[in-house]
Amino acid sequence: MNQSILIVEDEEKIARLLEIELEFEGYRVVKEKNGIDGLETYYKGTWDLVLLDIMVPGLSGTQLLQRIRKNDANIPVILLTAKSSIADKVEGLDLGANDYITKPFVIEELLARVRAALRVAATKDTAPRMADTWLGAGDLRLHEGTREVLRGEHSVDLTPREFDLLVHLLRHQRQVLSREQLLENVWGIDYVGDTNVVDVYIRYVRNKIDPTRQLPELIHTVRGIGYVLKESV
Incomplete structure (x- = not known):
């Protein structure tokens, strides 16, 4: 598989859990604790998916999401959020997130959403190009x-x-x-x-x-x- 996932999450226990579970599934994982380091790492690497906590310090998750979208409109981004209101979730989706999951979450559900986002991205990559249509x-x-x-x-x-x-x-x-x-x-x-x-x-x-x-x-x-x-x- 060897697909690469960037995790930007300041809660060490959650970040470590995600790292362990995703690496067990065969993904290559890098994690950062704040938005500034997350953005720097994002620009330095090639990523298949980003897991992004909204409430990270330094540079907020939504600010980081906006910068990612300016650079790449297609990379899957899943938001991790403690905010459960519909307005907060819709705001994240409006800014370009592909999906969101509310804390606390069941790891099996998160893994399913990661697989779904990667599958959709792979379908787009292999779809016939219509550059002039x-x-x-x-x-x-x-x-x-x-x-x-x-x-x-x-x-x-x-x-x-x-x-x-x-x-x-x-x-x-x-x-x-x-x-x-x-x-x-x-x-x-x-x-x-x-x-x-x-x-x-x-x-x-x-x-x-x-x-x-x-x-x-x-x-x-x-x-x-x-x-x-x-x-x-």
């Missing part, structure tokens, strides 16, 4: 190579998860997709969170591609099933 519906266009999204002539700024969700919807236009299908294909087959996260992210994408609510609707709700992307008739 635009996906589109109506006046919405998306370029996978440059990660550019346009609605008419206006640029749309999406987080990595929102972008992946929109890509999947565009690739399956006019196909009704259940929440479970979207979770499996966008979040990963091993994702163990609530399916309500799909509804939250659909709302985010809708608001961003049509913030004024004046444009033709593209993402439609199919009551009791899920969602479909198609041009309104």
Whole structure:
């Protein structure tokens, strides 16, 4: 396996537990106690995934996440947080985290989320490249190579998860997709969170591609099933 994971966690017992369990699973692990050292180590190495505590000293987890995303939009980042409110979790996901897990956690669940995040990342790496191809519906266009999204002539700024969700919807236009299908294909087959996260992210994408609510609707709700992307008739 030999995949590399960077842990940024200031609680030594938790960091050591993660190190032991992940190394037992075959991963190469490096751990740092604060955000500044974590950022320096991140830039020095090549990583397959980052486990990041939100409350680390020196440079907060969210600040470190923002810097990681400026450098790499695709590396999986899982947040470790003692904050259990939906607002805190949504903030982390909005900043580009792929997933979060609340302390205290069950190690088997964390390992499952790591596997899921790495599997999704590997799927992206092996997927056919579409560097010169635009996906589109109506006046919405998306370029996978440059990660550019346009609605008419206006640029749309999406987080990595929102972008992946929109890509999947565009690739399956006019196909009704259940929440479970979207979770499996966008979040990963091993994702163990609530399916309500799909509804939250659909709302985010809708608001961003049509913030004024004046444009033709593209993402439609199919009551009791899920969602479909198609041009309104």
